[in-house]
Amino acid sequence: MEVEKTPEKGKLSYLQYPVKGSDRRVTVATTRPETMLGDTAVAVNPNDERYGDLVGATLLLPIQNREIPVVADEYVDPQFGTGAVKVTPAHDPNDYEMGLRHDLPQIVVIDPNARMTEAAGEGFFGLDRYKARERVIEQFEELGLLEKAVDYEFSISRCERCKTVIEPLIMLQWFCRMDEMRELALGLMRKEGKPHFTPQVPYEKVYTDWLENLKDWTISRQLWWGHQIPAWYTSDGRVFVARSEEEARAAAGTDELTQDQDVLDTWFSSALWPFSTLGWPDETDDLKTFYPTSVLVTARDIIFLWVSRMVMTGMKFMRETPFQDTFITGTVLDKHGQRMSKTKMNGIDPLDVFDKYGVDATRLVLASIGSTDTRWNDNQVEAYRNFANKIWNAARFCLMNSEGASVGRGFDASAREEWALHDRWIMSRLNKTARETNDAIEAYQFHEAVQTLYHFFWDDFCDWYIELSKQEVSAEEASDERSAARSRLLSVLEQALRLLHPFMPYITEELWQRLPGVDESLLHTAYREGAARPTIMLASYPQADASLIDERAESEMQAVINLISRVRNIRTEMNIKPSERVRLIIASPEESARSVFEASREQMARLARTSEILIRERLEAPRASARAVLGGGAEVAVPLEGLIDFETERARLSREMEKLQKESAKLEAQLANPQFVERAPAEKVSEIRERLSDITERTRRLTETLEAIR
């Protein structure tokens, strides 16, 4: 963590060590020649034929004139370098391991200040490590034992902060034994599947793999910042580990104690967070109430550092998982796909983003980033800033027209059958939205939750519901109908704000407070009594009312919406100015469809900007009309005497026809395949048949239409 690796250029020196009692020399390669002063062996691979006869032989370590053995060790890669490795147990982690395996002495030749120790010998003692490196090379040259020195690029460990090159050193440290805690965590995952990771693939495996390979944990750090190690020493060197200095004194039988200067690894302290913050080790009310917690939201690289350790200490001290679930977020990268870092200076300052686009918009962006990495782009924030603006303006419209109205009124539950189509529709959409949003949040599908809310608010509520109800809502004269319509508008808005609140806390609170009729009754039951003032923060999160989900209303409203859209499309394609009103002829063989259109006359007229609407069983329109075929056998014609350009209209309809034919060709091919009809589920097959027959019907009508203007 605190060490960073950088590839750097250096020299790889080939040093020769004479074999005792022979003329042979063994060549070893090293990037740190000064460490040879602390060599206690040379290792070769046991299967390396070049050195087979040398295993067990004794070498004469130059300069030091010390005798060191040749040992065989699997660690050595015969393909690399000379196939012989100098072993410096005191200054290299791998060499240390080898040293243990072959029972080699550890000779410390570099001290904590990177100067050579007395053990480095006369002539080196007190010397800076790099000076020592030069001198070692010089002496090898003089002795004729320097075979060569070649340029070499290798990775160097540097301190993350000060960039000083790190030298491995043997030091006394405090360790935490991990075997028991590891088993506790692994057992929890095996037996209860906790903590449950989202996404489960691949993070559950990442987590368990890491635990399975866990070694004892070095928990002491030579820093000043942190919890000091609870170990005390007596003047004669005895050590007492205790909960407090008092305990240590009692145990030691003396007051003359010095506490260990080291501090705990910050992650050790953090590992206790889920319960230490709740008052542990005291059995506080907070601890009883809030442990275990529900979910930890965090980044990938924290799984090892923190998640696993909280689980282990939680299991050890609380005997229970610290959290049920872990949600792993993606990482926000810069626009080139690079990780943001202080050294690269490619980070984004959230405060700047807040200033530019607002806190809610920023939060919405971050909330909708899933578990894959994503590049930061201002566009997304800007889009959500626009969304916030949209919410603001929609609410402004509702409030401008709120006289005589109040949240919670308007939707008379006893008279649902009498609600207008668009009211039944918006309530259905609202409740579906609530259902989908709750489900999405439950499954940690935040992106989906945000998308659902975004489209409900913008598309359903703003683009359609407000427009559909505008006439009644903004009537000049006050009336019960007007108040009811206004109340319905406010009620839908109010619930939408509550649904949006976790994602956009500020704007929703600001607006919610202003709505007439918000009071304690909207608060979550836990807060209904005693709340100083209603706040959206304590309001209950809207849950879907299944009885208000009305598929029929949705499809009927959709038919009207489609019709309006088609007429708008015709208007644009035919270059009809917005100010110009057109006549509309709608035809449908279905009585029920006609009555739906009949009921929506006023709205169609306003939103499609028409002067007159005729609704009939059969389409009888002037030749000079633009037409469109809708689903369910309905057709619409826009008479355009003198305005229509038949060439344009034919082209428009032909494009339409092409689309239909492509689609029907696909479906026909599918049905022509006997394997499909035989093996696919029956409902799938009949669904395709239905779709095809619908398309065939539309194609037929379109053909007629095309012929009519020939």
Added chain:
RNA sequence: GGUCGAGUAACUCAGCCCGGUUGAGAGUGCCUGUCUUACAAACAGGAAGUCGAAGGUUCAAAUCCUUCCUCGACCACCA
């Protein structure tokens, strides 16, 4: 070296776990109109993708499997 992710419209991303209901989507950008009294940070309409490549499984593949290519991450580290 080990492990794992990503590649879908010009850009940033959903969808993939659990194959067919998304007759491939969103936002931005682009094109054409419009200041229609909530909103031009908007409204209305439109164009745009053989879902990295090649195979395979299947009646059916963006979705499952294999291989490859290109990016990226993490872990371990070579004297």
